[in-house]
Amino acid sequence: MRTMPDATRDEAVITALVAALGEKAVLTGAERPARNASDWSTLGPQPALAVVRPTTTEAVAAAMRICAAHGVPVVPQGGLTGLCGGARPLPGAVALSLERMTGIEAIDPASATMTVWAGTPLQVVQEAADAAGFLIPLDLGARGSCAIGGNASTNAGGNRVIRYGMTREMILGLEVVLPDGGIVTTLNRMIKNNAGYDLKHLFIGSEGTLGVITRLVLRLFPKPACTLAALCALPDYASVVGLLAAARRGLGPMLSAFEVMWPDYWETIAMTPGVRVPLPHGHAVYCLIEAQGTDETFDAPRFEAWLEAQAEAGLLADAVLSRSLADVKTFWGVRDACSEFPQVLGPHEPFDIGLPVAAMDEYVRACKAALSQRLPGAFALFYGHIGDGNLHIVAGLKGASPQPKDVIQEVVYGLVREFGGTVSAEHGIGLTKKPWLGHVRSEAEIALMRRLKAAMDPNGVLNPGKVV
Template identity: 65%
Template sequence: MTADAAFLSALVAALPAGDVLTGDAIPERNAHDWSDRYAPVPPVAVVRAADAGGVAAAMKLCAAHGVPVTAQGGLTGLCGGGTPVAGGVAISLERMAQIEEIDPDAMTMTLGAGVPLEAAQKAAAEAGLMVPLDLGARGSCAIGGNISTNAGGNRVIRYGMTREMVLGLEVVLPTGEVVTSLNKMLKNNAGYDLKQLFIGAEGTLGIVTRAVIRLAPRPASTMAAMCGLSSYDDLLKLLRAARSGLGPMLSAFEVMWPDYWSVISGTPGLKMPLPDGFAIYALVEAQGTDDAADPARFQAWLEAQAEAGLVEDAAVAQSLADVARFWEVRDAVSEFSITFGPHCAFDIGLPQARMDEFARACRAAMDAEWPGTGEAIFYGHIGDGNMHIGGRVRGAAQQPKERICEIVYGLVRDFGGTVSAEHGIGTLKKPYLSHARSDAELALMARLRAALDPAGIMNPGKVF
């Protein structure tokens, strides 16, 4: 069922003036997320509720009329999960942008789902603490979306996914019922841990409106080195050495294959810390609590790896500005439209031991399909098993996206990986979800979804 005039009138009447946008008042941005695979779908209304009560009022009406609902945060998703359903309502969390409390004793932050990640990071820093989550879209993405997609980011190897930092949630169910469980305790085994149902569910089981997240001590020291290595086997040895030698100081282990390095070398204004010619590159970052002793410890560890023959060459950060410049090399993917051109981007997970083998197989498959023009580049958060891929047919007026997806995701299935490491499923990866989940798992997901949303109005057509 879709919305009609009577429903829209009831929706406008049920919420405070200005909370419901219809017709020409609906911003274009609410018709899609950052994914470019599908055409925008304008919703029939955008609900800009200020609190859970407003979301609940809208949800009750949508449930009664059978109108589909899509929750929207910062709209930085890359898989179509935030794109509305035709004839449906978009519920925007953008006005729920209050940081309610920072508890320095419990090391928690209570905040609205619409708070941008960067705003939460700055507030925590002012309190001498840190939000563990960090990703490139920090200035635009919202906490509610981070939770609903179980975002990963740059430092998963140390702090884990978003799931590990969520202690409590307030959620509006498809019926309009508000479930408030803003728990602040690390230990709370009183029955089912219901928040886990909604973390990573992409708005298919309910809408997150508030959250309690764990904070971490703000690092006193940050060290980094960009390393050039002669083989992927040496890289795996370096990862093991970093885990054992740096211990909890290890905060990131980013890897770039030579094809990626070559492409981003052409980024305007980017200064490369190492030359071309290495078999693989690694950015190793460590964060500690002793700014006097930690740099010497990191330097000694790195020298030991060079003496052991694992690191052929390395550029070592001498300041936080150097650390930022190293990360610019890894984050140069934002300039891919200039340096690499039209392509298909992938976010997959694989066993670390097979990543280089996968990269070789993927390159070969692309070249076999499009001899001389099919190519792929590889990079990612290898310390946590996450690989990113850019695949394209060089010179093609229009990229054969479906076929490229079939090749990449088919190999992911063959290598025992996952089609989504940190970006979610949405609509983009829905056809390939069975590559990573068994029939029994998919059936259980369907039963959970039917139990919470029997009318099927929550982000229908997304995930599975």
């Protein structure tokens, strides 16, 4: 890094960026949009030195080279919907926003692939696939705002990972700008390609710390012809594990979601205005099971027969079966009502942890007990994508301001370490979870991550201090 005085350096880098990219691409001072100062984490705004909005991969590379030469850090930005601060500017850094690099470049129906610019909102990608007769199975609440490049750099999850995998599994090729401004184009369209190292995996899920994703080749999937769902009440967690195994066996790859809700969650949802709860409360645990079929004539009776067999096997205390897409929507309404929690519960801490499936219920009990002990009167609701080992928690102390965040995190993440889980199943590490990374990754693992970071970005120019 150079050791120019900051103000001189800042002026020099902005002058060089304007010269290379044009005035419209470099926003400074009052021109900097407020939205580029933060993401959806609770860290609050941190304005960037400048917001740079290139329109080509070459311009991204030029911006990287200029910032690297001046020793000015760069923070890549997509839709800014991340929850861990990964895209939030660092003091004195340039925010490199991909928001003007949007659009579908090509669809190849025979290979079932789509080539797309990284700044394209997920919903636009989904709609383009749909118009071409295909499905993009990645789906999140933030679909209208999040960018597909950000989904890739955070390896986004969502509700249907059990069937389609994480974002990583949906990507065949990438174009990336490296921290030194080099461009690596690997827009592979083949499912099988073992010609040398598979470089894309370096950049997927590394939260913009190893390279800036500019273009992607996505796999397209066939559209399901029908969607079937059931909302079930179960007598105990052992039945959940049994039902999951039975769903894997009996529904096979049709199984597209297996969501579990513990009773505190269910009871809170039942009190939420506008949510219809199709099963009474008082049961030990609740599941939402969804299957996507290719032909309703065969798949609807099969799903019903499968559900009846589970009832006969004693795995279900109660259940409702969908008879229409409206029913499916109502069932998902119960699961998605968690988005109303800020209104219903007031301030709280949200978590996105992972655990081996067999250990989930024991974890839930241990976590509730430890929270009650450390914070008498605390609430904690548990729900998640159990088929993928992903548990969400919201916990807090009603009326407390500020919330006892540190204690809650200590309890939740301390037990995650004990149970062999992960502190981030799908949201990433960014800045907010960095203190907890050592809870679930060994010193040797973190040293190897740092070795990769140093190899790719020896001067620490790209999103420094994030993840590792």
